[in-house]
Amino acid sequence: MSNNLYKIRGLEKRFSNNGSIVKAINGIDLDIETGETLGIIGVSGSGKSTLLHIMGALDSPSEGEVFYDEENLFIKDEAYLCDFRNKQIGFVFQFHYLLPEFSALENVMMPCLIRREERDAAEEKAFNVLKSLGLEQRVTHNPGQLSGGEQQRVSIARAMVLNPKVILADEPTGNLDLKTGLSILELFLKLNEEYGITSVVVTHNLEIASKLKRTITISDGIIVNEH
Numbered sequence: 001m002s003n004n005l006y007k008i009r010g011l012e013k014r015f016s017n018n019g020s021i022v023k024a025i026n027g028i029d030l031d032i033e034t035g036e037t038l039g040i041i042g043v044s045g046s047g048k049s050t051l052l053h054i055m056g057a058l059d060s061p062s063e064g065e066v067f068y069d070e071e072n073l074f075i076k077d078e079a080y081l082c083d084f085r086n087k088q089i090g091f092v093f094q095f096h097y098l099l100p101e102f103s104a105l106e107n108v109m110m111p112c113l114i115r116r117e118e119r120d121a122a123e124e125k126a127f128n129v130l131k132s133l134g135l136e137q138r139v140t141h142n143p144g145q146l147s148g149g150e151q152q153r154v155s156i157a158r159a160m161v162l163n164p165k166v167i168l169a170d171e172p173t174g175n176l177d178l179k180t181g182l183s184i185l186e187l188f189l190k191l192n193e194e195y196g197i198t199s200v201v202v203t204h205n206l207e208i209a210s211k212l213k214r215t216i217t218i219s220d221g222i223i224v225n226e227h
Helices: 048-055 080-087 104-114 121-133 148-160 178-195 206-210
Strands: 004-017 020-033 037-041 063-068 088-091 165-170 198-202 215-219 223-227
Touching: 004 048, 020 048, 020 198, 020 223, 037 048, 037 178, 037 206, 048 165, 048 198, 080 178, 088 148, 104 121, 104 148, 121 148, 148 165, 148 178, 165 178, 178 198, 178 206
Parallel strands: 037 198, 037 215, 088 165, 165 198
Antiparallel strands: 004 020, 004 063, 215 223
């Protein structure tokens, strides 16, 4: 039986730009195993973020198929994809997108409340995740009272709170200095080792990427290197 969590075949993504067609993804085949840590590297505009967004069903392909746990995602309806995003995927972005008027705890609780979980249960889940990331002393702080690294750890806690099988991270260390960025990466590796969470990290930083088990390089919408 295959251990592949993702199987991507013949993936293409085209955009219209001022009347011309731009191919962001130009024919990608990719397998990602359950429990893998994968880095996707490439220059700006290479297609790496587009690939990540399609994997998380934030965007849809123009051509090709994306199988997740042997299910062909893009033959499903939007209700299925919404449930998939909510239950299977944790997203982490370069900009943390924390709500400034809410505390760290309230920000992390938000996905649980959107799922209509009881507030007490949501609060307990959020606190436990923040504690696991060393932020138990920061639960009442608003984002503006946190350092950049702490803000990104809160965004990781928010991505983790619903126990996703996969974390998709788009330049999660892009706004951080190298030391802080490496500490954030260590969190992804810890989550992978302790909980078996599959992590896919888009980055332009080769030192960050080198810490992951496998990396692929994308250029002009195709995979040009893998190691």
